[in-house]
Amino acid sequence: MTSAVPPPAPELLAIVEECERLGYVHGVDFSVHGVPASFGSELVVLVHGEAGYEVRYRDMGEERVVTAGADLAVARVAFLEEVAWLAAGRGRGPYVGRPSRAEQIAARTTMDEAAAAYYRRIGREPS
Structure with a gap:
Protein backbone atom coordinates (compact mmCIF):
# COMPACT_ATOMS: atom_id res chain seq x y z
CA MET A 1 0.00 0.00 0.00
CA GLY A 97 24.00 38.33 -17.76
CA ARG A 98 24.81 39.30 -14.17
CA PRO A 99 27.82 37.82 -12.40
CA SER A 100 26.83 34.83 -10.29
CA ARG A 101 26.83 35.10 -6.51
CA ALA A 102 30.07 33.11 -6.44
CA GLU A 103 31.65 35.53 -8.92
CA GLN A 104 30.48 38.51 -6.87
CA ILE A 105 32.01 37.04 -3.71
CA ALA A 106 35.23 36.16 -5.54
CA ALA A 107 35.56 39.75 -6.76
CA ARG A 108 35.76 41.00 -3.16
CA THR A 109 37.75 38.11 -1.66
CA THR A 110 41.50 37.60 -1.65
CA MET A 111 42.96 34.16 -2.42
CA ASP A 112 43.96 33.80 1.25
CA GLU A 113 40.40 34.59 2.40
CA ALA A 114 38.96 32.14 -0.14
CA ALA A 115 41.36 29.39 0.99
CA ALA A 116 40.53 30.02 4.67
CA ALA A 117 36.78 29.86 3.89
CA TYR A 118 37.28 26.58 2.01
CA TYR A 119 39.11 24.99 4.93
CA ARG A 120 36.39 26.17 7.35
CA ARG A 121 33.72 24.57 5.12
CA ILE A 122 35.49 21.22 5.02
CA GLY A 123 36.38 21.36 8.72
CA ARG A 124 40.15 21.17 8.29
CA GLU A 125 43.13 23.32 9.06
CA PRO A 126 45.35 24.41 6.15
CA SER A 127 48.37 22.15 5.75
Whole structure:
Protein backbone atom coordinates (compact mmCIF):
# COMPACT_ATOMS: atom_id res chain seq x y z
CA MET A 1 0.00 0.00 0.00
CA THR A 2 1.44 3.35 -0.99
CA SER A 3 0.62 6.66 0.56
CA ALA A 4 -0.45 9.33 -1.88
CA VAL A 5 1.08 12.77 -1.74
CA PRO A 6 -1.67 15.19 -0.71
CA PRO A 7 -2.49 17.90 -3.22
CA PRO A 8 -0.48 21.08 -2.66
CA ALA A 9 -2.05 23.97 -0.81
CA PRO A 10 -3.37 26.88 -2.92
CA GLU A 11 -0.53 29.13 -1.72
CA LEU A 12 2.01 26.63 -3.11
CA LEU A 13 0.17 26.47 -6.43
CA ALA A 14 0.34 30.28 -6.48
CA ILE A 15 4.14 30.05 -6.21
CA VAL A 16 4.20 27.62 -9.16
CA GLU A 17 2.13 30.08 -11.20
CA GLU A 18 4.39 32.97 -10.15
CA CYS A 19 7.49 31.07 -11.27
CA GLU A 20 5.89 30.24 -14.60
CA ARG A 21 4.88 33.90 -15.11
CA LEU A 22 8.54 34.83 -14.50
CA GLY A 23 9.53 32.47 -17.33
CA TYR A 24 10.93 29.62 -15.22
CA VAL A 25 10.26 26.08 -16.42
CA HIS A 26 8.49 23.74 -14.00
CA GLY A 27 10.43 20.51 -13.68
CA VAL A 28 13.55 22.06 -15.23
CA ASP A 29 14.32 25.12 -13.09
CA PHE A 30 12.07 24.36 -10.14
CA SER A 31 9.59 21.98 -8.55
CA VAL A 32 6.99 22.26 -5.81
CA HIS A 33 6.43 19.00 -3.95
CA GLY A 34 3.06 17.53 -4.87
CA VAL A 35 2.75 19.29 -8.25
CA PRO A 36 3.41 16.75 -11.02
CA ALA A 37 6.25 17.51 -13.44
CA SER A 38 8.98 15.78 -15.39
CA PHE A 39 12.22 16.54 -13.63
CA GLY A 40 15.58 17.67 -14.94
CA SER A 41 18.78 16.71 -13.16
CA GLU A 42 19.35 20.15 -11.60
CA LEU A 43 16.58 22.20 -10.05
CA VAL A 44 15.37 23.98 -6.92
CA VAL A 45 12.64 22.21 -4.94
CA LEU A 46 10.11 23.63 -2.46
CA VAL A 47 8.87 21.03 0.01
CA HIS A 48 6.12 21.46 2.60
CA GLY A 49 6.19 18.99 5.46
CA GLU A 50 5.18 18.67 9.09
CA ALA A 51 8.07 20.88 10.26
CA GLY A 52 7.35 23.63 7.75
CA TYR A 53 9.01 24.47 4.45
CA GLU A 54 12.33 23.50 2.93
CA VAL A 55 14.02 24.98 -0.11
CA ARG A 56 16.33 22.35 -1.57
CA TYR A 57 18.88 22.44 -4.36
CA ARG A 58 18.99 19.15 -6.30
CA ASP A 59 21.72 18.20 -8.75
CA MET A 60 22.31 14.74 -10.21
CA GLY A 61 20.21 13.09 -7.49
CA GLU A 62 21.99 14.82 -4.61
CA GLU A 63 20.04 17.32 -2.52
CA ARG A 64 21.05 19.92 0.00
CA VAL A 65 18.76 22.10 2.08
CA VAL A 66 19.22 25.79 1.27
CA THR A 67 16.84 27.02 3.96
CA ALA A 68 14.17 25.57 6.22
CA GLY A 69 11.54 27.10 8.47
CA ALA A 70 7.89 27.42 9.35
CA ASP A 71 7.25 30.71 7.52
CA LEU A 72 6.00 30.34 3.93
CA ALA A 73 6.82 33.97 3.13
CA VAL A 74 10.49 33.42 4.00
CA ALA A 75 10.58 30.11 2.09
CA ARG A 76 8.96 31.77 -0.94
CA VAL A 77 11.59 34.54 -1.08
CA ALA A 78 14.46 32.04 -0.71
CA PHE A 79 12.90 29.72 -3.30
CA LEU A 80 12.38 32.47 -5.89
CA GLU A 81 15.95 33.75 -5.34
CA GLU A 82 17.48 30.29 -5.81
CA VAL A 83 15.36 29.62 -8.91
CA ALA A 84 16.32 33.02 -10.37
CA TRP A 85 20.05 32.29 -10.04
CA LEU A 86 19.74 28.77 -11.45
CA ALA A 87 17.59 29.93 -14.38
CA ALA A 88 19.98 32.81 -15.16
CA GLY A 89 22.59 30.33 -16.33
CA ARG A 90 19.95 28.99 -18.70
CA GLY A 91 19.08 32.38 -20.16
CA ARG A 92 15.90 32.97 -18.13
CA GLY A 93 14.91 35.43 -15.44
CA PRO A 94 16.11 38.75 -14.03
CA TYR A 95 19.72 37.73 -13.33
CA VAL A 96 20.65 36.77 -16.91
CA GLY A 97 24.00 38.33 -17.76
CA ARG A 98 24.81 39.30 -14.17
CA PRO A 99 27.82 37.82 -12.40
CA SER A 100 26.83 34.83 -10.29
CA ARG A 101 26.83 35.10 -6.51
CA ALA A 102 30.07 33.11 -6.44
CA GLU A 103 31.65 35.53 -8.92
CA GLN A 104 30.48 38.51 -6.87
CA ILE A 105 32.01 37.04 -3.71
CA ALA A 106 35.23 36.16 -5.54
CA ALA A 107 35.56 39.75 -6.76
CA ARG A 108 35.76 41.00 -3.16
CA THR A 109 37.75 38.11 -1.66
CA THR A 110 41.50 37.60 -1.65
CA MET A 111 42.96 34.16 -2.42
CA ASP A 112 43.96 33.80 1.25
CA GLU A 113 40.40 34.59 2.40
CA ALA A 114 38.96 32.14 -0.14
CA ALA A 115 41.36 29.39 0.99
CA ALA A 116 40.53 30.02 4.67
CA ALA A 117 36.78 29.86 3.89
CA TYR A 118 37.28 26.58 2.01
CA TYR A 119 39.11 24.99 4.93
CA ARG A 120 36.39 26.17 7.35
CA ARG A 121 33.72 24.57 5.12
CA ILE A 122 35.49 21.22 5.02
CA GLY A 123 36.38 21.36 8.72
CA ARG A 124 40.15 21.17 8.29
CA GLU A 125 43.13 23.32 9.06
CA PRO A 126 45.35 24.41 6.15
CA SER A 127 48.37 22.15 5.75
